[in-house]
Amino acid sequence: DTGVSQDPRHKITKRGQNVTFRCDPISEHNRLYWYRQTLGQGPEFLTYFQNEAQLEKSRLLSDRFSAERPKGSFSTLEIQRTEQGDSAMYLCASSISGRGAADTQYFGPGTRLTVL
């Protein structure tokens, strides 16, 4: 168990550019989540995958955002035509589905995006 990893850890980009982040979940975790955390706030849910299926998307996820998990393992989050308001920490988490109560989600270190 090497934990959830995210790449890159930091990304600085100019407004209007596209960026892509990668998340590698804990092996054998079938559920994967993306959250966004802005300064001074708690993380906010963006989207959720069970295996390769994207089962839920937040209203925060505008048309400029797209997430994929093509083989049910790693996931990518792409932001097109970045805006300054996209500057945030993007967190990935994974879990293994159980019965009944909510899974325990394990978080990665995050990717900090700065849009100039």
Added chain:
Amino acid sequence: AQSVTQLDSHVSVSEGTPVLLRCNYSSSYSPSLFWYVQHPNKGLQLLLKYTSAATLVKGINGFEAEFKKSETSFHLTKPSAHMSDAAEYFCVVSADTGFQKLVFGTGTRLLVSP
């Protein structure tokens, strides 16, 4: 819809004194509740989790929390603070619906002085 309110944005304690971080939740169903800790430049770490078993939940590093349905509270406590406890703490509730969305509070920054 579910939500959590962390009643203090900052809590300051002296090393060796008790810690109390307050959290109230709102949920239509029996919730799952969590406390996560975030140290600077580190990822979120689970402290403890409540899932309708025992109402007093023990976590890592000496932390515990008590679920009180009548008060809709899930306060985090520790008998004696350590300098390494200084961090941001988040109270979290799971979604009422079948999928696994977590709803975070705004966080409480714990400051520990020598």
